[in-house]
Amino acid sequence: MVDRSRVIPLLVACAIGMEMIDATVIATALPAIAADFGVHPLTLAVAVTSYMLSLAVFIPISGWVADKFGARNVFQVAILLFLAGSIGCAFSDSVWELVLARIVQGIGGSMTTPVGRLVLVRTVPKDRLVDAMALVAVPALVGPLVGPPLGGFIVEHFNWRWIFGINVPIGILGLALGAWILPRDDERTPTKFDxxxxxxxxxxxxxxxxxxxxxxxxxxxxxxxxxxxxxxxxxxxxxxxxxxxxxTPVLDLKLLAVPTFSSTVLGGFLSRCGIGSLAVLTPLMLQVGYGFSPLTAGVLSISAALGAMGAKSAVKGIVRKWGFRRTLVVFSVATGLSIMPMGFSRPDLFPLGIVVLLLISGVTRSVLFTAMQTLTYADVDEAHTSQATSFASVAQQLSLAAGVAVGTVIVHVFAGLGFQQPGTGLPTPMAFAFALVVVGFLSMGSVFSFAALPKSAGENYLPGGPKKRPAAPVAPSLNAIEGSVVELEPDPDRSVAARKR
Structure with missing residues (x-):
């Protein structure tokens, strides 16, 4: 007989992996899609932001939908929607057809991760839940490493449509396996929907x-x-x-009265904007500005993810030594400074330069994002954990989407000022370089919010801190930090998991 507690985590991990890779694979394909549609590459940024915005809009209602219709049913429908959106993307012949298909993908993706984790909580024995969650966390780390070079390889050797076509067999397998292995839910009464x-x-x-x-x-x-x-x-x-x-509002604005929450969620918005811009502007600059192939651009782009993964083991020591406020201030400035010189690194002459800068950027954002995520929930009590996690997830997705939109607009502005390639109207490398300087300054704007935090912020998570902690804190202690947000798709599942505590 099949051991469901071993198969279900693998099913959920594959579904989330499909979503995570798809979120990062498109960046290196944007110039090829633009050429096929006969539009400017910067116009295709809407294909990225529409997906992120769908995630932001529908994440807050994932828990209600799962309670109303059953986690098993919703998880299956989420895979089906993502699959349908992928097929729609593959057969798109215009920007707006692609955007519509990406919205459908985003709706499915908004349910896949949180409801998939909820399925684990309800079906996997508690003594195996840690291992199951660890397996499901792998796609968040692997996606940023696999997505860009995979997208570049497919575009260079096949056709951009196949970056969406590869989801089809995975999605069909997930639907079949889910129908066979996932147990039916117990009846639950959802709260009133706003x-x-x-x-x-x-x-x-x-x-x-x-x-x-x-x-x-x-x-x-x-x-x-x-x-x-x-x-x-x-x-x-x-x-x-x-x-x-x-x-019972969709997003509880009263949470903004909690200083640590408002500082990291709203103040950190600008830092995440910078990273959102960088994730799209880097492959665009390498291909449109410097003429690199999609595969080369994808391989170079993963340097930031490698830096982020390499830095995660150092986060505990840094925060313990400096505290949260100093860590956030220093690394928000460092992240902005690491972005600013990237456009002047001349990767066409010295590719190692942009690799080093991306590695540094990955390291600084890994420390910054991990500290932000931990401090976000430091002073949130148990009664508000569900709303807090939903709010934070929405803000993360919005900041990344806004970063992509603002970053491409800035490039477009500099191109309009004369930084255009003769005969094509495409931005020159200098248009991207000046835009990245602006993005770097924008990213550093978070420092003012972090500097306003009290020196004691988050001290209950530090050695020697006060013994009395907030009721049922939802963030892990520094001893339990397992990683950081290094992908374009920050983990949105906490809202559902917290709701069931």
Whole structure:
């Protein structure tokens, strides 16, 4: 008889791996897709941001959906949606067809990781749960390493459509295995769903991000862009008022009254924007600016992920020695400084230069993101852990999407100022170089929020800290830190897992 407790973690890990690789594989394929569609490569940034925004919008409701319809059913539907979106991407013939398919992928992806982890919690014996969770965490580390070079290899030797086609056999296998091996759920009663709040938040975020994505790129008229930005702002303002009057809002804004939470979630927004920009601008600069092949660009791009993985063992010692405030201040500045010179490294003459800078950037962001994630939940009590994890996950996805949108707009602006390649209108290397300087300064903006933290912030996670800790802290102690967010898709599952504690 099949041991479900061993097979189910493998199934969940494969499903999450499919999502994680797909999130990073597209960056090196953007120039090829743009050439096929006859559009500017920077325009294709919307294919990245639309996916991230779908994750941000639908992550908060994943727990409610799982309780309402059953984790098994939702996990299967999530794989099916992701599979359908992948097929749609592979057969797209225009930017907007690709965007629509990426949105469908994002909806499926928003459920895959959190509900997949929830399936583990409900089906795997407690004495095996740690090993199961460790296996499921592997794709988050492997995705950023495999995705860029895999995308480059497929584009260079086959066709860009196959970067989405490879999901099809994996998805079909996952559906078949899930139908066979996943047990049916016990009946559960979900909490009341905030329909109005979800509508305000979802539409507001979509309009705001669409406005950022189209700003200055000539995709739509300027008045349309301004209208989307204003409309998105108005809807989010309406959500703020609604959330204050609702007992169970989609995102609880009262959490912003917790200093450590607001500082790391809102203050850290700019740091994540910088990393989001870098993940897309680097392969674009290498291919569009310097003429590197997709495979070479993909291989060079993984240097940051290697640096992040190599640095994770040092995080505990750094935070223990310096404390959270100093660590966040120093490494937010260091991350911004590591981004700024990348465009001037002349990878066409000295490829090792950008490799070293990407490695350094990976190291600094690994320390920064791990410290931020740990401190985020330091002062959040048990009653609010579910809302806090949802809020943090949404903010992470939004910051990465905003980084991609803003970064490509900045490149477009510099290209419009004259930094264009003759005859093609494509940005020159200097357009990317100046844009990365701006992105680096933007990333360092988080330092003001971190510097305002009290020196004692997070001391309950440090040796010699106060014995009294917040009720049921949801962040791991520094002894339990196993890794850091090194991928474009930060782990969104904590909202569901916390909800079941």
């Amino acid at each position: 329909v109005a709040g979800f509508a305000f938040m979802a539409l507001g975020l979509w309009l705001l991000m669409a406005g950022l994505d189209t700003a200055g790129k000539g995709v739509v008229g300027w008045y349309v862009t301004v209208g989307m930005l204003i409309g998105g702002g108005v809807l989010l303002w309406l959500y703020i008022g609604h959330a204050r009057r609702t007992a």
